[in-house]
Amino acid sequence: EAQVTQNPRYLITVTGKKLTVTCSQNMNHEYMSWYRQDPGLGLRQIYYSMNVEVTDKGDVPEGYKVSRKEKRNFPLILESPSPNQTSLYFCASSSINRDRRNTEAFFGQGTRLTVV
Amino acid sequence: AQSVTQLDSHVSVSEGTPVLLRCNYSSSYSPSLFWYVQHPNKGLQLLLKYTSAATLVKGINGFEAEFKKSETSFHLTKPSAHMSDAAEYFCVVSFTGTASKLTFGTGTRLQVTL
Numbered sequence: 625e626a627q628v629t630q631n632p633r634y635l636i637t638v639t640g641k642k643l644t645v646t647c648s649q650n651m652n653h654e655y656m657s658w659y660r661q662d663p664g665l666g667l668r669q670i671y672y673s674m675n676v677e678v679t680d681k682g683d684v685p686e687g688y689k690v691s692r693k694e695k696r697n698f699p700l701i702l703e704s705p706s707p708n709q710t711s712l713y714f715c716a717s718s719s720i721n722r723d724r725r726n727t728e729a730f731f732g733q734g735t736r737l738t739v740v
Numbered sequence: 741a742q743s744v745t746q747l748d749s750h751v752s753v754s755e756g757t758p759v760l761l762r763c764n765y766s767s768s769y770s771p772s773l774f775w776y777v778q779h780p781n782k783g784l785q786l787l788l789k790y791t792s793a794a795t796l797v798k799g800i801n802g803f804e805a806e807f808k809k810s811e812t813s814f815h816l817t818k819p820s821a822h823m824s825d826a827a828e829y830f831c832v833v834s835f836t837g838t839a840s841k842l843t844f845g846t847g848t849r850l851q852v853t854l
Contacts, residue, residue, distance in 0.1 A: 657842065664749070666830065666846035682841065714783065716842070727791070728774065729832070729842055731784040 626651050630715050630732035637705055637739055645700045645735050647715035653730075655718045656698040657682065658690065660711040661734075667714065673698055674720070705739040712736050742767045744833045746845035754853050759803075759818040761848045763831030766812065773814040774832040775805055778847075784830065790814060801825070826852045 628649045637643050649656065657672035659682075669682030673692040687709055689701040698717075702709060713736075718729040747762040765771055773790040788799025795807045801824075805816045814831060831845040 659844070664846065667844040669841060669844075672841055716784075718842075721791075727772070728786050728789055731776075733783045 626730060628715055628717055628730050628732040630713075630735050633733060633735060635735060635737050637737070639706055639739060640704050643702050643705060643737075645702075645713060645715075645737070647698045647700065647732060648696050649698075649717040649730065650696065651717060651719075651730065652695065653717035653719050654695070655720050656692065657716050657729075658688070658698070658700045659714045659716065660684065660709075661714060662711050670700070670713075705737075707739050710737060710739050742833070742835045742843060744831055744843050744845045746829075746831050746848050748848050749846065750849045750851065752851040752853060753821045755823055756820050759816070759821045759825065759850065761816040761829050761831075761850065763814045763816065763845060764812055765814065765831075765833045767833070767835050770835075772834040773805075773807060774834075774842075775799065775803070775814075775816050776830045776832055777827050778830065779827045787816070787829075821850075821852045823852050823854075826850055 631646045654675045658670040659667040661667045668684045670688050671690040673679045676695050679690050712734050714734050715732040716729045719727050744765045775787040776784040777787050778784050787803050788797045790797045790807045798804045803818045807814050828847045828849050830847050833843045
């Protein structure tokens with residue numbers, strides 16, 4: 625079954641304690657990205673990756689890091705979480721067509737992060 | 741600049757009446773367009789997509805959308821709302837270019853009443 629798997633689904637942590645949210649896809653997609661969802665703001669892109677070892681900032685990258693060492697995995701790292709990073713996070717993957725546009729994106733189930 | 745605007749943050753309809761959720765995009769490039777639905781405490785599910793084929797696109801659960809290039813719009817419609825349609829809907833655009841990304845609208849919350 626085609627899917628994007630995020631872990632954990634729920635996480636409560638304290639300010640400053642490094643954490644990693646994992647994301648894995650089994651569809652051999654080139655494109656992967658992370659979003660955060662906040663009330664009234666929709667989904668905002670944090671980082672994206674066009675392929676292995678190719679990552680770039682999205683609209684709200686401050687306080688986050690990512691890596692893409694393998695095609696299937698795209699972890700999101702918060703080196704020193706702060707309360708303003710409390711949010712619902714989604715990982716997504718898609719392939720890119722010949723026009724360099726994304727095809728349908730597949731989303732993980734989300735990670736609800738609370739930083740106290 | 742590339743952007744997508746959902747014109748209504750909240751829409752309320754009665755069960756059995758038509759649904760219209762509006763979406764406009766701003767770009768000089770040819771886009772791919774998507775509508776996603778998010779039910780409470782769930783992930784995002786694709787409803788339908790436009791990728792430069794037919795301008796009228798049919799999706800799941802009776803939804804459809806029409807791409808109108810002259811109006812830069814991609815409004816989502818359904819002839820008859822059902823209670824199970826109550827959810828948040830996102831219009832999403834992917835623009836041709838070297839920096840491919842998905843750009844999300846801010847979402848429209850659809851409420852369906854008896």
